[in-house]
């Protein structure tokens with residue numbers, strides 16, 4: 001049974017490993033979030049905004065030309081059509097309503113690809129809240145359009161200049177800022193990472209993805225369960241959302257695509273389950289890439305959203321107990337898969353999502369299996385990377 005326990009553990013992974021000074025913030029969240037999420041008032045506002053503001057339900061699109069190429073029935077869950085261009089907004093809508101109910105005045109967030117930063121800046125504008133987003137210097141350079149979008153939306157973008165200057169460093173900065181402003185500030189974490197209750201809370205906001213897949217597939221195929229669900233994993237929020245209502249349905253295979261960068265053994269990768277070992281990262285026990293003496297190894301991926309040295313604890317557990325099948329997709333293969341989808345279906349995917357698409361080449365399946373690929377985001381933000389890649 002895949003389920004979080006009271007202390008926030010999925011099997012061996014999870015929990016809340018935090019400095020003393022963050023204890024009150026995390027405790028406040030832990031004590032209140034379940035009751036707030038269960039209230040009718042919260043649900044009405046959350047569901048209403050998902051529908052009218054985000055544009056849910058997102059379509060479950062039968063990709064006929066892609067299906068023909070791979071010899072399976074391939075559906076794309078179109079999270080790329082969410083307002084702001086990715087699944088991230090499902091979570092920020094949930095957390096901003098929660099922050100309001102907790103009486104918070106300021107929002108902080110970290111971002112890698114900038115999608116979570118944009119989704120956070122967007123909901124802060126919507127609710128009239130002050131917003132500060134921490135972002136690695138390297139990501140600021142490679143995701144320029146998203147940086148400008150955040151600024152247009154009224155957010156302050158603070159560069160993280162330490163370490164690899166990417167998502168892990170931005171997360172460190174955001175955690176530090178939270179310690180310094182504990183009472184009036186809510187930290188909107190953008191993935192299923194961080195101390196309990198974040199991983200489960202974010203997964204629950206994103207679980208709308210598999211909730212919709214179930215009824216949409218029933219309409220289209222006469223059955224709720226696909227044979228396979230595929231999603232990319234950075235921290236793992238789009239994957240957790242796409243897997244959530246299938247965790248305990250063992251006949252549905254759950255395939256997670258991590259970023260292998262220049263190759264799993266190249267020293268420039270973010271293939272966490274292939275290379276990682278158990279340890280603590282950003283407040284929870286999980287699997288992460290680290291040296292023998294516990295220093296975090298700098299990750300690399302062409303996609304900013306997958307450039308992270310760990311995975312959320314639920315994914316560490318899915319890996320540990322063999323419930324999830326993990327594949328590691330190299331930069332070049334993701335780029336080819338992104339261009340393939342563009343040409344076959346007229347959809348330019350985010351490079352993160354292109355990793356999930358390439359997994360179709362790495363797993364075995366039977367002819368006419370029903371496969372859902374979670375298309376976590378659109379490629380607009382990645383145009384410069386596609387242009388630099390050039391081979392289209």
Ligand SMILES: Cc1ncc(COP(=O)(O)O)c(C=O)c1O
Nearest residue numbers: 115234235236237238305352377
């Ligand atoms: C489009 C897209 N997909 C996937 C991810 C990875 O995040 P997660 O693993 O939490 O879904 C990101 C992160 O920024 C993203 O922008």
